[in-house]
Amino acid sequence: MTSPSIEPKAHSHGLGDIPFSKLATHGSFDVNDFPVPNGREEEWRFTPIRRLKGLHDGSAVADGTDKLDVDAPEGVTVERVGRDDSRIGKAGFPADRVVAQAHTSFEEATVVTVAQGKALDRHVTIDREAQGGTRFDQYVIDVKPLAEAVIVLNQTGTGVRAGSVDVHVGEGARLTLVSVQDWDGDTVDVTQHNAQVAKDATFKSIVVTLGGDLVRLSPKVAYTGRGGNAELHGLYFTGDGQHHEHRSLIDHNLSHTRSRVEYKGALSGKDAHGVWIGDVIIGEGTTGTDSYEHNRNLQLTDDTRVDSVPNLEIFTGEVEGAGHAAASGRLDDIHLFYLRSRGIPEDEARRLVIRGYFLELINRIPVEQLRDDIMAKVERKLAAHE
Amino acid sequence: MTKFEIRGLRADVLIGEDERQEILKGVDLTINSGETHAIMGPNGSGKSTLAYAIAGHPRYEITEGEVLVDGENILEMSVDERARAGVFLAMQYPVEVPGVSMSNFLRSSVTAVRGEAPKLRQFSKELQGAMKDLSIDPTFAARGVNEGFSGGEKKRHEILQLELLKPKVAILDETDSGLDVDALKVVSEGVNRAKAGGEMGVMLITHYTRILNYVKPDFVHVFANGRVAESGGPELADTLEAEGYERFVKAGA
Ligand SMILES: Nc1ncnc2c1ncn2[C@@H]1O[C@H](COP(=O)(O)OP(=O)(O)OP(=O)(O)O)[C@@H](O)[C@H]1O
Numbered sequence: 229m230t231s232p233s234i235e236p237k238a239h240s241h242g243l244g245d246i247p248f249s250k251l252a253t254h255g256s257f258d259v260n261d262f263p264v265p266n267g268r269e270e271e272w273r274f275t276p277i278r279r280l281k282g283l284h285d286g287s288a289v290a291d292g293t294d295k296l297d298v299d300a301p302e303g304v305t306v307e308r309v310g311r312d313d314s315r316i317g318k319a320g321f322p323a324d325r326v327v328a329q330a331h332t333s334f335e336e337a338t339v340v341t342v343a344q345g346k347a348l349d350r351h352v353t354i355d356r357e358a359q360g361g362t363r364f365d366q367y368v369i370d371v372k373p374l375a376e377a378v379i380v381l382n383q384t385g386t387g388v389r390a391g392s393v394d395v396h397v398g399e400g401a402r403l404t405l406v407s408v409q410d411w412d413g414d415t416v417d418v419t420q421h422n423a424q425v426a427k428d429a430t431f432k433s434i435v436v437t438l439g440g441d442l443v444r445l446s447p448k449v450a451y452t453g454r455g456g457n458a459e460l461h462g463l464y465f466t467g468d469g470q471h472h473e474h475r476s477l478i479d480h481n482l483s484h485t486r487s488r489v490e491y492k493g494a495l496s497g498k499d500a501h502g503v504w505i506g507d508v509i510i511g512e513g514t515t516g517t518d519s520y521e522h523n524r525n526l527q528l529t530d531d532t533r534v535d536s537v538p539n540l541e542i543f544t545g546e547v548e549g550a551g552h553a554a555a556s557g558r559l560d561d562i563h564l565f566y567l568r569s570r571g572i573p574e575d576e577a578r579r580l581v582i583r584g585y586f587l588e589l590i591n592r593i594p595v596e597q598l599r600d601d602i603m604a605k606v607e608r609k610l611a612a613h614e
Numbered sequence: 615m616t617k618f619e620i621r622g623l624r625a626d627v628l629i630g631e632d633e634r635q636e637i638l639k640g641v642d643l644t645i646n647s648g649e650t651h652a653i654m655g656p657n658g659s660g661k662s663t664l665a666y667a668i669a670g671h672p673r674y675e676i677t678e679g680e681v682l683v684d685g686e687n688i689l690e691m692s693v694d695e696r697a698r699a700g701v702f703l704a705m706q707y708p709v710e711v712p713g714v715s716m717s718n719f720l721r722s723s724v725t726a727v728r729g730e731a732p733k734l735r736q737f738s739k740e741l742q743g744a745m746k747d748l749s750i751d752p753t754f755a756a757r758g759v760n761e762g763f764s765g766g767e768k769k770r771h772e773i774l775q776l777e778l779l780k781p782k783v784a785i786l787d788e789t790d791s792g793l794d795v796d797a798l799k800v801v802s803e804g805v806n807r808a809k810a811g812g813e814m815g816v817m818l819i820t821h822y823t824r825i826l827n828y829v830k831p832d833f834v835h836v837f838a839n840g841r842v843a844e845s846g847g848p849e850l851a852d853t854l855e856a857e858g859y860e861r862f863v864k865a866g867a
Pocket residue numbers: 627628629635637655656657658659660661662663664706
């Protein structure tokens with residue numbers, strides 16, 4: 229745990245002294261504004277470029293399809309729209325070449341709108357099954373002022389996928405977005421989430437990454453009004469050879485905004501690689517920011533790798549709270565000893581402890597069936613590695 | 615009828631990668647079912663080490679000797695097998711296991727030790743009763759294992775487990791430390807209930823004669839420098855309380 233840094237101006241946390249944030253929401257919608265990455269760049273240095281299947285150098289050809297099943301209650305509209313729809317690309321710039329490539333190349337987008345003032349009586353489920361090939365995508369989720377919604381994006385199947393999910397949480401609205409990456413073992417997924425959180429709005433993101441060969445997910449948050457609240461929660465279980473990379477960025481560009489970032493992972497098996505980059509910017513001239521981020525990793529076997537990089541940049545003296553923590557470690561053998569000393573067999577003791585490790589996070593998912601499904605999947609992955 | 619025998623037990627504490635230190639230097643002790651043996655001895659003499667080594671704690675390694683339950687050497691068993699063979703350790707410092715609820719933990723444990731899952735209804739009734747007997751608030755069942763429990767609350771829960779698991783041999787490592795007068799009584803009654811069947815042997819590690827007024831020992835042993843230095847009847851406890859351990863510490867040094 230490190231103590232909060234509340235040095236005024238130009239103080240940076242981890243990047244040396246620089247006058248303004250390098251992390252700021254720079255980017256471009258045009259793929260040609262980004263050089264082809266070679267893997268040595270700061271934003272690519274943890275990603276195995278060779279496994280991106282051509283997403284990064286323009287060689288990937290868009291030839292794939294997704295099967296989409298939407299289940300939505302009254303008050304929600306779901307549209308499939310073309311490139312020229314004015315609602316696309318309004319929540320933030322693509323921050324890297326792959327996401328820009330997706331924006332340059334996509335043909336179809338999905339727009340989900342929750343009507344103003346509507347508190348949904350059940351959650352929205354978007355089942356997305358990748359059916360092979362390469363596909364570039366854009367999703368827009370627009371929750372109008374004072375609406376309340378829980379949206380589950382449940383992603384399965386095989387293929388190479390890149391794109392953005394734009395999220396607008398209107399004034400006083402509340403959205404919980406659960407994004408499940410339960411891809412087949414060979415799938416590549418590079419996606420950026422861009423959330424715009426309005427005045428007094430609450431955005432909860434719950435990311436669950438279990439599948440895929442390579443998943444690189446970048447959830448970004450910015451505020452359009454005071455009193456905005458964003459909570460990013462993430463769970464990943466990274467098995468043999470899998471690469472799971474989560475790169476969050478919270479831009480406290482306005483005063484009186486709050487954020488929490490909590491990502492927890494378990495890794496098991498040869499060359500399982502988990503990456504967490506947690507960037508938080510507290511903007512110049514802002515006051516009353518409250519921010520905390522946290523990453524924990526449980527390395528169940530020795531042949532796994534974790535890179536965990538919290539990065540807090542503060543450009544103002546008027547911070548209410550800011551801090552971060554990161555920890556990686558093994559299952560605690562004293563915990564296991566205690567359970568086993570009461571007769572509980574080792575594998576069951578391990579299961580209990582790992583269940584306990586993820587429980588609080590899973591309990592944040594407001595859909596019981598989904599909580600049970602995810603716990604069951606975590607346990608299956610665990611069993612597969614025993 | 616169970617015979618619990620510790621024979622010539624030597625054990626090291628594992629300190630660092632290549633660092634270890636011998637703590638137990640040849641312990642011999644036999645406990646028959648129905649008997650209560652009090653173990654008293656100075657700080658650092660190795661009492662907890664003895665308890666942990668028997669249970670199979672990963673920080674200790676046994677270098678010589680045997681621990682037999684009815685002739686079977688439990689040192690050849692894994693930690694959980696030892697527990698299922700009927701050996702129970704109430705720890706001096708019970709471990710917090712966050713995220714695992716007490717009720718889940720207890721059900722898993724009872725299932726493992728009894729060899730079959732108790733009916734849910736029946737078990738929750740049994741658990742509620744056992745908690746009530748120990749004056750434990752029912753809300754504890756939903757909390758994480760020992761998570762944020764006070765010292766005294768942890769000790770009560772150790773005895774709760776003792777009562778649910780009904781072991782053949784119970785090793786109680788300073789279960790009385792840190793208990794207020796009322797709690798000491800409640801906890802002692804729990805131990806006595808577990809003893810009531812006459813089937814359980816008890817090794818009771820303590821610094822105070824206070825608990826021995828409630829849980830009557832048949833034998834008292836002085837533990838010093840990693841071995842049993844002297845054995846006697848209940849009266850030895852009073853002598854120790856009056857005179858201290860000086861005599862034994864010197865003798866062993
Ligand atoms: N990790 C360690 N490194 C060094 N010495 C250790 C370590 N763990 C235990 N010891 C030593 O082993 C010895 C025996 O400790 P133990 O806890 O068994 O004593 P005890 O008789 O239970 O004492 P107490 O009455 O204070 O509970 C002590 O001298 C202690 O310092």
